[in-house]
Amino acid sequence: MDWSALLRMPMTVLLVLAAVFALITLVQLVALRQRLHGGRHLAASWRALLCVGAFALTLLLAGAGCALRGYRLLGEEAPVVEIDAHILSPQRWVLTLSWPDGSTRRLQLAGDAWRVEAIVLKWKLPALLAGVPPLYRLDRLSGRYDDPAQEAQAPRTVIGFDEAGAFDLLNLKKQYPRWVPEIDTVYGSGAFLPLVDGGHYAVSLMRTGALVARPDAATAEKISHPLGG
Incomplete structure (x- = not known):
């Protein structure tokens, strides 16, 4: 597989970034659950905001990657x-x-x-x-x-x-x-x-x-x- 050729495809880069932010979203969800169980509601609200932001970026990057499928x-x-x-x-x-x-x-x-x-x-x-x-x-x-x-x-x-x-x-x-x-x-x-x-x-x-x-x-x-x- 020619990785240099794959990296010339913007879809590849955007989908990799989408996967990274999807992982960040999962991490924030775990942290959010821990803080809710611990009764730390203020800290949980910040984690919820980070989770929503990371998830929005995941959707945006994934959508842009799909829209650029086939382009180089x-x-x-x-x-x-x-x-x-x-x-x-x-x-x-x-x-x-x-x-x-x-x-x-x-x-x-x-x-x-x-x-x-x-x-x-x-x-x-x-x-x-x-x-x-x-x-x-x-x-x-x-x-x-x-x-x-x-x-x-x-x-x-x-x-x-x-x-x-x-x-x-x-x-x-x-x-x-x-x-x-x-x-x-x-x-x-x-x-x-x-x-x-x-x-x-x-x-x-x-x-x-x-x-x-x-x-x-x-x-x-x-x-x-x-x-x-």
Whole structure:
């Protein structure tokens, strides 16, 4: 397990903090019970306040962590996903996606090229001045045909990653804009490359929010000379 990759996910940090405050809440509950049994009502009232505050922070951090499920911190250049392609038949491919945290996914795609898209969130002041980096999450992977006419008529493949789930920060922003006023801009970014048998591609996201797709040397050679010429 790549812990550095997990720590780039704000959900991980927030849920760890929520677990810490949940433990603090339990400790305060035990202390509260002891003081109530001892007849120390003034001390018990302070413990009750601490217990309520810790529990409120637990709920807040847990909710924020769930809302940021699937999002990752965007550094100078963040590795997003690596893609390995193998042909099944003309314009039919099987792709293996590998994420920085070690997880993988295998899927089939139709087309001459693959295209991946991401959603990027940027912040307003004061979060921007505090140095909070932009967040991103993968949105979808799709197939792309070279011929526009075929693109309009041939079977297309669109695979949503659905990393965030229903309780998503982006959905909350749309439904309850007053609850999440710190989001400045929400926009999408995409990149695509031709598919070749045995191709290996690396996708990264720049701090500007632009997706960059790069083939390795052998894949670039196959793209340049598809027939081996």
